[in-house]
Amino acid sequence: MSAGTVPLAARIRVDRPAFEVAVELDVPAGTVAAVVGPNGAGKSTVLQVLAGLERPASGEIRLGERLLTRRSPGAPEVHVPVEGRRVGLLGQRPMLFPHLSAADNVAFGPRAQGVDRRTAARDARDWLDRLGLADLAGRRPQRLSGGQAQRVALARALAARPDLLLLDEPLAALDARTAPEVRQVLRGHLRSAGTTAVLVTHDVLDAAVLADQVLVLDRGAVVDSGPAAEVLAMPRSAFGAALAGVDLIRGTVDAPARDGELVRLTTTTGRTVTGIAVGAVAAGEAGAVFPPSAVAVHVRTDEGSARNRWPAVVAAMESVGAAVRLWTAGPNAVAADVTPAAVAELDLAPGRPVELSVKATEVRVHQR
Amino acid sequence: MSAGTVPLAARIRVDRPAFEVAVELDVPAGTVAAVVGPNGAGKSTVLQVLAGLERPASGEIRLGERLLTRRSPGAPEVHVPVEGRRVGLLGQRPMLFPHLSAADNVAFGPRAQGVDRRTAARDARDWLDRLGLADLAGRRPQRLSGGQAQRVALARALAARPDLLLLDEPLAALDARTAPEVRQVLRGHLRSAGTTAVLVTHDVLDAAVLADQVLVLDRGAVVDSGPAAEVLAMPRSAFGAALAGVDLIRGTVDAPARDGELVRLTTTTGRTVTGIAVGAVAAGEAGAVFPPSAVAVHVRTDEGSARNRWPAVVAAMESVGAAVRLWTAGPNAVAADVTPAAVAELDLAPGRPVELSVKATEVRVHQR
Amino acid sequence: MTTRSPAAPGAVPRPLWVPAVLAVLFLLAPLAALVVRADWPRLPGAVTSGPALRALWLSLRCGLAATALCLLLGVPLALVLARRDGPALRALRALVTLPLVLPPMVGGIALLYLLGRNGLLGRVLLDAWGVRIPFTTAAVVLAEAFVALPFLVIALEGALRTAGTGYEGVAATLGAGRWTVFRRVTLPLVGPGLLSGTVLCFARALGEFGATALFAGNYDGTTRTMPLLIYTAFNGGGADQDAAVALSLLLMAVAAVVLLLVRPWRGVTG
């Protein structure tokens, strides 16, 4: 495959049992777009269509100058076959060729594209080396561990040097020490080779470290998108907030506010949340974001002086290292981090009615 | 399978290409042991042996009263076949039966154990419901997303109600919002059913939330073990530290210290680290633990007053939300979290020599 | 689990279409020649005669019975050959294939040597229970099964090896005994292979001639199957090829209907 740096412009619709996946995706040349979203949202589906493994119900996919897929009324159908697209796909399962060694798996792409045996083999060793698998080169996939297989599959996808690289959870199954290393290798390669890439992930770190832009997909629809830092810092969707590990309450702002001013947001259930505006916030839809650690939990209603204060019911609790994270039930459910001591003292348990409070200075309100 | 609550006592050795997996595992009845470790450490191997899918080179496995496997010189070999062990295994790949619907997959275990069709079907629906998959009951595995398939596989493993449950990365592939929910369901089930379980995971949250004890495996050997909270808070192994997201420096203590006293530790490279003793620390091997956020980074050697101060070279950097995490190279490499502003100001980049400092009050020294 | 259907249409490399079409021509052109050359005016009479219909009915019954017997014996044998290994098993596999190379007549002789009145086993059967197998419909079924069984076994063994044992292990961890695993996992997973093997087996049994002729004899209504009738017609005084061809067309037409009823089994892992 060529090493040209090309932009991706796709607009596709695919029918799925319960909904339709409809995505527009513009990835500038040499940048990385992360696609995140709940299980079954359609992330892998999008990659399958981009790779040409599945035909969309309608749509158009362009990679640089090349029209890879077109299916729209009034225009002749175009479907460049998978092998002619120069689009590489690392699927959710490693799918290593069981009859080839790790090194031969990695060399498969270059060999198939006509690279001579020696060069391809050297290249494969290089890749395995970089991913910390040098001593497994001769091993058959059946004798690799899950994480090792995943890394070999990643090496195989990278070694094929496609114009567009599609990565479906590339770092899943990697251990806590290896994941950051591989993430760095991947980042280095994507930047230096200028490969345009689309990355599906469930790990906020992947999105934060690797992606230039993030798309949040839910039931086939894009519910949030934008530069990675923005989407993660100021999520507009509940899933984006969960991924970033922050609380999000959505509502409408009545009176506009300028950057840094206090602004009040009203939810559909009539609750109000006050926070500091990030950028100018016009009247209309907006979101209030705050970290779980900023949420205080009370069992009586007369304590504290926080501006934001509302009743809730504890739904679930989970201890995270030294802290305990609890979730409340109902619409605009939020997470709150409390100390184990507080849990004991307040006798917190699922089903317990509590009151939550957040200082307005901890809440950021944004319009996105 | 019965619902009896039984302890697991295993002692196994398995030959692997590059090393030997040798593990001793005692899991009291109704508790959960987490096995963590780098890729290829032998975690899945241990589960395979416990499930009876592979025979150990030597060893003995007891589940309650029952001797499942024995292979030792001088004693007759025992190997209860997989299907007779009442040991359930959720493998690293979902491996759903491709010819059965999701519900039939879940009902497979109960059906195979003689539960009548109606009861098994109801049970299966219940499980799917609990894992948020109610509307996928009739779906064939090929038409499930990765995370959906993983959850169906989990439901299938749980529905079989084994005496011992082995879970190999049960929450991998789950999205950020679903993972905590499923983790809670799993936790609730393990506690209420009193199922003894061994859990392999790469996620510190799984270990923290689900496990009573944690074993750290590296190249087939147990390098750390103990109650979950202790292993995560005071890791003895580099991997444990990486998993818990803390820095660990190991060395020897010359002078014993009592709980809360300052104590000095010397590394093999001659570096000294001072910190506060956690519990009584005798002379000998010990570890110093501190969070990356406690590490300050300098480019000149004359700044600050921290007790612990040593030169290092930046190896890699990665931005995590608002902070930047950098790793240093060499033995006793540590991670340090700095602000983006500091990165710019200090002109930090891989290869740059720096000096690191940590306040002694941030460092905890433990003997484990 | 999330693998989608393949690159949709066109997974067949273009250059392979040439030999594939040639293969079809090679197999069908002779049949077409047979159809073209058949004596059509006389055909209806030949194929609706009493003996022809009786032979056809007997052929179908025996073919199905032989296939059932082969499934009963062959599926377990294929499983053993696919799942166990070692020099003994390898030798067994080769031995099991041998009846394939036995010229049909000799297969019949072998069966007579074994089950005939003076055969190794036949004598015992006769003396102990008064059972005589040759000249009975049972002999036809046995002869057909003897020649058809290796086809089922070998075809199924290949499919079982291709399918692997991963899912069987999973089923065992769910507490399923070997028998349950076999019924509910192994068999469904090798569906396509089992189907192929059964088709091969049935077709071979239906077309069986040599061993049947020698072992079972040729008696209208009891042991005269279509191939025997066809052979008799062919060798009849004046070599009545036309009748033989007409009967063959009938046999093929019926076989085609049976085979068309067999739905292809999409690979479940596809």
Add this chain to the structure above:
Amino acid sequence: MTTRSPAAPGAVPRPLWVPAVLAVLFLLAPLAALVVRADWPRLPGAVTSGPALRALWLSLRCGLAATALCLLLGVPLALVLARRDGPALRALRALVTLPLVLPPMVGGIALLYLLGRNGLLGRVLLDAWGVRIPFTTAAVVLAEAFVALPFLVIALEGALRTAGTGYEGVAATLGAGRWTVFRRVTLPLVGPGLLSGTVLCFARALGEFGATALFAGNYDGTTRTMPLLIYTAFNGGGADQDAAVALSLLLMAVAAVVLLLVRPWRGVTG
């Protein structure tokens, strides 16, 4: 990727051992009877005679050539049948199976009707190029391939369906064209099935008798294969069964050697 070997030994349900052993007995007992009843003193002479050795050599050569031809034509056809679907393909699959049910003689007649001197194609070949196929060694190969090809195709098709298309898609995303995918992924993955199919095909070709007898004739050195020699010996005045049995044993022994050389192919996904 991390599936280990199965529950090691014992993946075969216990009750299945009974039919499996019965199957082995069923297949081997007649052969054993043949061995026991053979006229051992005369055997060495019969099997080392010039005609016997010539026939054996011809059989092996023709069997291998026919197998090669079948692989060349059959593998592509199996791929088409396995990867494409639709009513036309389903009909084609049934048609392709038909030669299996053709009684052996009739297969020969069909080939003569097509390629004989007055055959549909034979006449053209003769007039245009002066090529005559019947009664030559080429005719033996064609006749054997005609009867053996369906076995390869059907067995391989089952294996291809079982293997699915997942890996082919992966290979395509790595930039491999269909031909490369076919060579480097599809074929290796169906290794066991391909092997089974080839064994079936070779064994069937080696044992082929009816179509060859009619289409190729029975000329010593050119078209008299072992089955024909055996048939001749058997039908010679007085029915010289002993020679026929001796020659059959020779054929089987040679086939056994060939089959034993074929290493079983462990399923790579096992």
Add this chain to the structure above:
Amino acid sequence: SAGSPDGATSARAATSTDTTGTGGGRTVTAPATGTSASGTGASAPQPLSGTLTVFAAASLQKTFDQLRAEFRRQHPGVDVVPVSYDGSSTLATQLVNGAPADVFASADDATMAEVVDAGLVRDHPTEFATNTLEIAVAPGNPDRITGLPDLARSGLDVVVCAPEVPCGAAAHTVLAAAGVRITPRSEEQNVTAVLTKVRSGDADAGLVYRTDVLAAGGAVAGVDVPQASAAVNRYPIAALSGARNPAAAATFVALVTGPVGRKVLADAGFGAP
């Protein structure tokens, strides 16, 4: 085609004679043919050469193997390829479809007629042997079968050929002539199948040709059937018009129909034509 040496001419003469007459005529002309053929062979200026291909009915195997050896001895210049034996129908079908051969010896007139009808026979076929049915029983005749009526005994397993094939038709005729009605256990495809069943003991008796009983050596015993003359099976032989070696073909036919052939055939149990 090549010229016609004396031998061929004589053979043609012999052939025309025997088609018109019966028994006696043949006995007269055949020796003459044989003499003239061997005489020509001995005195001919150019000895025979080339290859000779003979198609013969399977039941002739032993005799024709001997005759082939004899022919080779007499005509060392001719490469007589081993005879192709098969069922007459098969051979006829092959000949009609262009199988190369010089001589065809059939086991019955009907199949020979097919070849004649296809215009493949040079002149007329010559009958050179006959065969009659006998009852084949196990050695020692344990069931003490003395004639056709015994075959109707209940509890006796009798096999015959199917009525469609020549030996079956003959059996039918013979049984009818004897006024015996039997229920055979099986109507076999050919003589071999009948014989095999008697040999293996699965049948107590079967109707086969005399020659088959003789050729089987001690494996079966024969019981003569007086009514056998009701169905005499005739063996015609002919040189083929497509012969590549007509001279040798004619000479071979002459050898078969001559005294040497007569002797060999008679030794094997064939009747005189």
